[in-house]
Amino acid sequence: MDSNRIIKYAGWSILFIGLSSISFYFYPDKWLFSDFIYAFYANVSTELISIGITILIIDQLYKNQDEKELKTRLIWDMGSMDQAHSLRAIKELKFRNWLYDGTLENQDFTLANLEDAEVENAKLKEANFTKANLVKANFQNATLNKCNFSESILFECQLQEAKLQNAKLIKSQMRLAVLSRADLGTADLLGAYLVTAEIRNANLQHATLEEANLEDADLTHSDLSHANLMRTNLRGANLNNTNLSRANLNGIRNWEQIRNIENANISGVIQPPEGFIDWALENGATT
DSSP states (O other): OOHHHHHHHHHHHHHHHHHHHHHHOOOOTTOTTHHHHHHHHHHHHHHHHHHHHHHHHHHHHHHHHHHHHHHHHHHHHHTOSSHHHHHHHHHHHHHTTTTTSSTTTTOBOTTOBOTTOBOTTOBOTTOBOTTOBOTTOBOTTOBOTTOBOTTOBOTTOBOTTOBOTTOBOTTOBOTTOBOTTOBOTTOBOTTOBOTTOBOTTOBOTTOBOTTOBOTTOBOTTOBOTTOBOTTOBOTTOBOTTOBOTTOBOTTOBSGGGOSBOTTOBOTTOBSOOTTHHHHHHHTTOBO
16 A cells, blocks of 8 residues: 555544544543543544644645646656657546646647557647657547647648647648648648648638648638638649638649639639639639
């Protein structure tokens, strides 16, 4: 039995004895020393109760301190460049529910090796994953608003239904990443590498995709209204039923090689390349 548990049991035992001495003591009411005995029991009971409560409070304080130190160590391990350390820490964080209660929000995981990490449903708002290895990591339905994934490697990363509003994904490597139904509203994907990424039914309203590479990416039914697509590579991209209304198309590249633009909404697009509107309408786009 560990020392903390012994202290806890001792505190409860003393408290129980103190309460019992009040409840169960007996002596004749008219006995010569009855007043003395009554005062003795009262004082002893009060002292025992006080000692018991004090021990329990101290035990809880130690427990809180131990828990705080454990959280700090696990967060540090999760941010390790050693994959084994990182994944082991995640398992314990998950077991203690700290992956889901906000403990990991605003934490620094720069350069962490989280390849194959299972962090679905995690609450990681404002966490920093700059230059982290997130290959094949599972972030499904995770809360990642305002996270920084700049220059991180997210090849084949699972981000379905992830909340990525205002996230920074500048120059992130996201080949074959799955972002279907993800919320990327106002996210910054400047220069992001999204070749063959699956981004179906995603929200990219007001997102920055300037100079991003969307070659062969699938954006079916996604909302890119008011998005910045300046100088974005769209070679082979699937824009079927995509909402491009009011999107900035200045300098988009390889638009003639877009794979599918049927039923895409191009109303009010800003600075489209010469000939783009006519080409898009001829290929099934709408205004």
